[in-house]
Amino acid sequence: MSRIGKKAVELPSGVTASVSGQSIEVKGPKGVRTFKATDDVDLKVEDNTVSVIPRGKSKRARQQWGMSRTMVANLVTGVTEGFKKELEIQGVGYRAQMQGNTLKLNLGLSHDVDYTAPDGVTVTAPKQTEIVVEGIDEQLVGQVAANIRAWRKPEPYKGKGIRYKGEFVFRKEGKKK
Incomplete structure (x- = not known):
């Protein structure tokens, strides 16, 4: 189980996220960043959080779960603080x-x-x-x-x-x- 993947990524005020398929686009005061996740995980935007959910219990899905969550968190940090x-x-x-x-x-x-x-x-x-x-x-x-x-x-x-x-x-x- 991924301890990092379980945590949802909080979106601070002034930051918006939109998901289309396996891509997520994050807009903030410093710019726009995108990330394309693998087919092993699902991305969901609810309220002011982005959550990453694995598809299945395979080893690759669990690996991609934590990595994808970290990539999304880096997008949010990049567009807010840099x-x-x-x-x-x-x-x-x-x-x-x-x-x-x-x-x-x-x-x-x-x-x-x-x-x-x-x-x-x-x-x-x-x-x-x-x-x-x-x-x-x-x-x-x-x-x-x-x-x-x-x-x-x-x-x-x-x-x-x-x-x-x-x-x-x-x-x-x-x-x-």
Whole structure:
């Protein structure tokens, strides 16, 4: 039994949801998001809640039950609050700055890295050592943050690189004589 799937998703004021077949569309102050559920679950909108109900007792139906409920909850969170990932840059000479719509990264490479964010995601650099990625799609926000981090992952000896805010980097001891 799914403990997550049993809970109905509450719709806050200003958010509406409509179901057509296996698709659900959620509209809120920040935008519109849709999700297409598999045939293993049913979606129902009643009053100000969205509930996900499994069709049958198969293992796949139970798996899709909790996952579908979480996806619907993410839609609601995205259109009300949005999602945000913060990155920190550590290292001498490593910095980030915005030039129009492009993020320009100096990461100790022989060239500067220019990164243009896809539609639906905003990237800002409030300081030279901070990057903030925001949007209404959690998966897209996480993927953009991972793409930026992939240019220079934090290394274990000096800790230089791009890391998520609050990320712990296991440090290694260098060579000894």
